[in-house]
Amino acid sequence: MSRSRARQLGNLPAEVTSFVGRRAEIAEVKRLLSRSRLVTLTGVGGVGKTRLALRVAEQARRSFADGVWLVELAKLQDMRLLPDLVASTLGIADQTVRDRVEVLADFLADRRLLLVLDHCEHLVPAVAQLVVELLPAAPGLRVLATSREDLQVFAEHLYPLAPLAVPAGQGPLGAAAGVRYPALALFAERAAAVDQGFAVSDANAVLVAGVCQRLEGIPLAIELAAARLRSLSLAQVAERLDDRFRLLSSGNRAALARHQTLRAAVDWSFELCTKPERLLWMRAFVFASSFDLPAAEGVCGGDGLPVDEVVEALTGLVAKSVLVPVTDRSRADDSLAGGDSTLGATGCWTRCASTGWIACAPSTPRIRGTASPWWTRRRCAAGTATPT
Ligand SMILES: Nc1ncnc2c1ncn2[C@@H]1O[C@H](COP(=O)(O)OP(=O)(O)OP(=O)(O)O)[C@@H](O)[C@H]1O
Ligand SMILES: [Mg+2]
Numbered sequence: 001m002s003r004s005r006a007r008q009l010g011n012l013p014a015e016v017t018s019f020v021g022r023r024a025e026i027a028e029v030k031r032l033l034s035r036s037r038l039v040t041l042t043g044v045g046g047v048g049k050t051r052l053a054l055r056v057a058e059q060a061r062r063s064f065a066d067g068v069w070l071v072e073l074a075k076l077q078d079m080r081l082l083p084d085l086v087a088s089t090l091g092i093a094d095q096t097v098r099d100r101v102e103v104l105a106d107f108l109a110d111r112r113l114l115l116v117l118d119h120c121e122h123l124v125p126a127v128a129q130l131v132v133e134l135l136p137a138a139p140g141l142r143v144l145a146t147s148r149e150d151l152q153v154f155a156e157h158l159y160p161l162a163p164l165a166v167p168a169g170q171g172p173l174g175a176a177a178g179v180r181y182p183a184l185a186l187f188a189e190r191a192a193a194v195d196q197g198f199a200v201s202d203a204n205a206v207l208v209a210g211v212c213q214r215l216e217g218i219p220l221a222i223e224l225a226a227a228r229l230r231s232l233s234l235a236q237v238a239e240r241l242d243d244r245f246r247l248l249s250s251g252n253r254a255a256l257a258r259h260q261t262l263r264a265a266v267d268w269s270f271e272l273c274t275k276p277e278r279l280l281w282m283r284a285f286v287f288a289s290s291f292d293l294p295a296a297e298g299v300c301g302g303d304g305l306p307v308d309e310v311v312e313a314l315t316g317l318v319a320k321s322v323l324v325p326v327t328d329r330s331r332a333d334d335s336l337a338g339g340d341s342t343l344g345a346t347g348c349w350t351r352c353a354s355t356g357w358i359a360c361a362p363s364t365p366r367i368r369g370t371a372s373p374w375w376t377r378r379r380c381a382a383g384t385a386t387p388t
Contacts, residue, residue, distance in 0.1 A: 009067030021182025046220025079126035163217030
């Protein structure tokens with residue numbers, strides 16, 4: 001097949017907005033994809049998994065003579081229809097009653113093709129099953145998946161995607177920060193779309209950096225905040241970040257429904273959680289940032305979440321990218337009264353992937369407006385947590 005024909009094959013959409021940063025990430029995912037037949041980009045909602053996957057796929061086109069194909073799963077509710085959706089995306093016209101997975105396996109058997117399975121988190125068992133059946137049947141197939149939750153299959157190589165870099169600390173910054181830090185660059189790009197001429201300058205760099213830091217470098221949140229410059233000044237956006245659910249409540253109507261507001265993005269993850277995971281998520285917002293297993297058990301266990309089930313709920317929240325393990329001991333020590341002794345005892349510390357997101361987790365009557373919140377009692381008993 002000629003090179004130009006190979007370039008035509010596939011269905012990747014053209015980018016509608018500018019792409020910022022991620023050079024190292026693109027290189028790393030491409031490297032992983034050259035070694036592993038299944039790579040899953042995981043990470044908190046809005047961190048940029050889809051954008052990164054599409055960039056990588058675009059750049060990897062030449063390696064796949066039979067094309068690079070995006071299968072968009074966000075709107076698929078019935079997981080039994082997954083093989084049909086993949087087949088129709090690939091343009092397979094098979095009107096027989098043959099098993100769809102078999103049809104797919106036959107079609108893919110001698111093809112060299114990259115499947116990008118975008119938004120797998122609500123269909124994890126079905127995607128895992130499909131991939132496990134297709135990979136052995138089709139040696140030229142590679143899969144790049146995006147999911148808030150990993151697929152947990154043997155062949156999977158996980159790539160947890162971090163937010164965009166923001167300046168550390170609160171030191172002086174100049175206009176150059178808008179180039180140096182991708183989070184600031186993204187804010188400036190999106191701000192300029194609604195506030196002509198907006199740019200990171202010596203005068204506003206600290207304020208822009210503050211906004212991006214508060215939003216922890218999450219691209220979706222940064223875009224929603226920048227869109228607010230339509231009607232608010234930068235200082236007003238910065239001031240209102242305490243109530244970010246209200247502030248970040250309108251964005252791009254063309255985006256996925258769950259990307260139109262911050263609440264929708266969080267709710268999507270929340271709906272995918274089990275009941276114990278939801279309870280732990282809501283209760284974990286009493287921690288200022290990081291906490292360990294004994295603290296989670298002491299503070300969050302009970303009242304519908306048995307203490308011996310906390311570890312499983314915690315594991316589930318980590319798998320779903322709601323919580324992330326803390327690997328940097330000094331950061332954990334900073335924010336916890338518990339200190340090293342607990343670290344040694346458990347070896348398992350976790351931190352909110354994005355404190356703000358957790359702190360804004362869907363509230364319940366139990367937490368909202370209770371005169372004497374349940375966690376105040378528990379916090380005193382546990383003694384290791386730092387409440388917000
Ligand atoms: N590197 C980037 N450059 C420019 N825009 C970005 C970048 N990364 C993400 N964005 C923008 O941020 C928003 C969220 O990104 P994206 O949809 O890739 O997140 P996601 O991790 O796939 O979210 P979800 O978990 O909901 O699927 C999108 O509007 C996207 O265009
Ligand atoms: Mg996505």
